[in-house]
Amino acid sequence: MAFPTIKALEDCADFSKTVEPFIPQLYTLPSKVLDVIARREGLLDLYAETNPLISGFAISIVLGAIFLVAAEINRNYSQVDRAWSLLPTIYIAHFNAWARLAGIPSQRLDAALLFSAAWSARLTFNYWRKGGYSVGSEDYRWEIIRQYVPKAAFHVFNWTFISFIQSILLFALAAPAYPILLASQFEPNLTSSDIAYTSVELLLILTEWIADQQQWEFQSAKQQYRKTAKVPSGFKQDDLDRGFITTGLWSYSRHPNFACEQTIWFVLYQWSCYATRNLYSWAGVGPSFLIMLFQGSTWLTELITAGKYPEYKAYQRQVGMFAPTWITGYKVPPAKAPKVIRTSEIAKQIEEKERRKQKQKQK
Template sequence: MSPLPVETWLRRGLLASFRWPVKFCASTTIVAWILSLITGNVSQVDRVWTFLPTIYTAYFSLLPLWPKDAPLPLWPYAPEAIHPDIKARYSPRALLMLALVVVWMLRLSYNTWRRGLFNLHDEDYRWRIVRNKIPAWLFQVFNLVFIAIIQNIILLLLGIPAHIAAFQQPTRLSTSDYILGTLALIDIVLEFVADNQQYSFQTYKHTGVHEANEWPGARINWTPRDAQRGFVTRGLWAWSRHPNFLCEQTFWVIITLFPLLAPESPNLPSLPLGSMTPLWPLAPALVLCTLFFSSTRFTESISLSKYSDAYRAYQQRVAMFVPFLTPVWGLLLQVRGKKEQVDEMLFGQGEKGKRE
């Protein structure tokens, strides 16, 4: 029996509302992989990471906007098989989620731009390290399976909460929507502050000059002692080793919770995999958190190789993500009689430790 054409498989094997997103995801995966082979640079997905979750969220949130047939290849469309009520009315919850994801995109795009990652010649330093650690053939397998395919699937998953919200069809926003929306905005602001503090520190570390017109929250008086230490330990980074990663994960947890905490039923049986487990709507947050935890462990192994004793002390003193645990680690060091020594190594600016 000959295999089904892709279009036929999409029609038979997927909900109508997922046909275009899956087709678009497959296309971006193939393009990213081919470009990585042509250029030798595997950061192609990194360059579009800031846009793809917004595209998927926008597709599901704006289903009434799309035509029933695509006028151009990869143009978004809403097949006739989608329930007419879904194509007739916008979900205010999905629109709120889209607005928050757009704000998230603007923050991440700005940070990506100033770090130079939109430059087609730049590549994430972690990919270079992985390339040097394993055989060339194995790295190409890793490039195809993880960097191209799995990462694009994760980005598609981040649109699922908006899909659920679009099918809920609330008439107005609920109390949970207002609370989660406020928390999401606070989270984005904190991530922006963490990014700015890191960027300010790296600028001072490499130039010895404080950035002019620093963003509020990043106006820290860095010292030669900070630059000599090699990694940022002040501001939000005194409470979490990765406050930006914490906020990134928290943002998508909040987005995932929007439809799940709403008074309307998530209507799971009508969605993909609904018959398998009622926990599947948590997949976007769980998969992203798993990715960030693994990535952070790898990033920290690199930092340990560069900064050795100082970074090991940082791991003992400051929590990886959750800032509320940092005082606990400090108390444990105090019991062991090492807190003063560690604080001086990490936060000290002179004879006595100083922490901002």
């Protein structure tokens, strides 16, 4: 049995009915896979007989082991980063493929796969143009962390968080598609709500793309300015001298792309809640952990940035980290006027020094 027997729509998000009964499949899956490999047949049957949430979770564990080995061999800890933009979409495609194989309506999963594919295309392109897929490329923050963490402790950090936990997280982000799959038994057709959720997701992806493009154009202009000492068209010298972008979406949020990234997966979770008529469910674990992860990683990013650019602290005071805190954008702090010392003040200082000298001589 690979599919739960559910009598009510609300039960589609019930962990005890839709997840817990299939956990034993996780323990027996390795031996079954080995048996299929030995027989060289039956892989599709095994796939269909295994609950899609369990098989997806098992894949994330296997990938975690691959990331771990690759990181330790290459001493490069951005192995998960290279797969980050692809895996959630692959997992949603996995739920979609399983539904089709089981004869379950998949229109709603098609919609989820649509927005996820657009998300993957945007993030993969942005990561590629930044050189993320270049040989030896690594997130600069890992090097900084290694400077402050003992070598043995960092290896433990890689064995746990970097390789396995992040891999499982990428599956957990897509896990809300499972309750949507189950709910499709009761509401097989695409509803107006599904279209609305998909539209919101695509709008968030578009906003994220705009933020990335604004950042890319600014950084490109800054590099050109540093090489040629000429200000590129469309930019101001003061902005480039500042060193970080404060215009466009970045005038209202210090990290508009990060804000959209977190919201995208939280909206998918809310979509699953709406589809199953629940206020909350276990499927929120992935998006919640992602939000907590962004708090820590963004704090580290800003700590580094504030150490590089003097004006960044003023930017932090005015602009919210993710959500806008005011309707007006960032305003450059006024330059401090130099203190003007009048001639009369200088004369008074000289007279005061002379008086002190006379008193010392008299003593």
